[in-house]
Amino acid sequence: MRLKGKVALVTGGTRGLGRSIAEAYAAEGASVMVAGRGGDGHPSPVDGVADQVAFHAADVRDAASVDALMAATVARFGGLDIVVANAGVSIPGPVSALTPEQWTDVVTTNLTGVFHCVRSAVPYLEHGDGGRVITMSSVLGSRAVAGAAAYCATKAAVEAFTRSVALELAPRGITVNCLAPGFIDEGMGRALRQNEAVWERYRGKLALGRMGSADEVARAAVFLAAEDSSYVNGHVLEVNGGLAW
Numbered sequence: 001m002r003l004k005g006k007v008a009l010v011t012g013g014t015r016g017l018g019r020s021i022a023e024a025y026a027a028e029g030a031s032v033m034v035a036g037r038g039g040d041g042h043p044s045p046v047d048g049v050a051d052q053v054a055f056h057a058a059d060v061r062d063a064a065s066v067d068a069l070m071a072a073t074v075a076r077f078g079g080l081d082i083v084v085a086n087a088g089v090s091i092p093g094p095v096s097a098l099t100p101e102q103w104t105d106v107v108t109t110n111l112t113g114v115f116h117c118v119r120s121a122v123p124y125l126e127h128g129d130g131g132r133v134i135t136m137s138s139v140l141g142s143r144a145v146a147g148a149a150a151y152c153a154t155k156a157a158v159e160a161f162t163r164s165v166a167l168e169l170a171p172r173g174i175t176v177n178c179l180a181p182g183f184i185d186e187g188m189g190r191a192l193r194q195n196e197a198v199w200e201r202y203r204g205k206l207a208l209g210r211m212g213s214a215d216e217v218a219r220a221a222v223f224l225a226a227e228d229s230s231y232v233n234g235h236v237l238e239v240n241g242g243l244a245w
């Protein structure tokens with residue numbers, strides 16, 4: 001029960017890694033708001049803890065939508081301690097084939113969406129007892145691959161954003177850290193593996209010889225949200241089992 005009494009918000013918490021993080025936080029005693037673009041009345045994703053978990057529809061690309069999400073979280077659970085800016089998209093393809101609309105969608109979701117969440121959360125987080133922000137990068141934020149320029153660029157930017165904002169918010173009692181998962185057998189990672197032509201480029205890089213699990217990412221997210229990491233700030237925590245790049 002490392003998060004007992006805490007209130008957490010997980011964007012992109014309706015499926016994939018975000019859902020696993022929301023489940024892990026609830027299991028550690030937190031009240032959890034999950035957000036995604038899905039419609040009203042979206043079912044709680046966490047079995048057996050319905051009163052501890054709520055859903056609010058929000059689009060992280062839209063600042064007003066994120067502001068409403070923060071207000072709804074505080075109205076529902078009485079405060080805000082932990083924000084996991086996890087929502088993200090990937091639109092693969094060579095840069096010459098990427099449309100300006102696709103580029104904008106990736107940048108607005110993966111980078112501007114993180115900015116919207118942090119900007120909007122700060123006034124609530126600083127009223128709590130040690131606010132936590134966790135952003136979501138990727139192994140592809142620091143390693144070059146062909147065919148994922150928009151995604152790689154946004155994740156590298158999220159890491160830089162994290163380090164910078166960590167310095168700004170430390171005097172306000174808020175730490176800001178980043179998770180950088182490797183190839184995880186869930187969500188985007190699972191979709192990647194199912195494309196054999198693409199996956200053969202990555203399989204041999206896995207030092208542990210296997211993909212990670214969503215639970216292994218969630219446990220790292222618990223660490224960054226809990227008292228265990230109280231002196232960790234501005235850090236990018238890779239959860240990738242080691243990679244031979």
Ligand SMILES: NC(=O)c1ccc[n+]([C@@H]2O[C@H](COP(=O)([O-])OP(=O)(O)OC[C@H]3O[C@@H](n4cnc5c(N)ncnc54)[C@H](OP(=O)(O)O)[C@@H]3O)[C@@H](O)[C@H]2O)c1
Pocket residue numbers: 011012013014015016017018035036037038058059060061086087088089109136137138139180181182183184185186187188189190
């Ligand atoms: N899975 C991996 O192997 C892996 C590895 C490294 C990094 N990551 C990162 O981890 C995060 C989660 O990835 P995932 O694999 O779990 O992805 P996923 O299964 O595709 O889930 C993405 C989540 O983000 C939400 N979302 C997307 N666009 C949104 C928007 N504009 N506003 C609000 N919510 C939005 C989705 O809900 P709606 O579609 O309903 O909005 C969904 O809940 C991403 O940031 C990703 O880059 C994943």
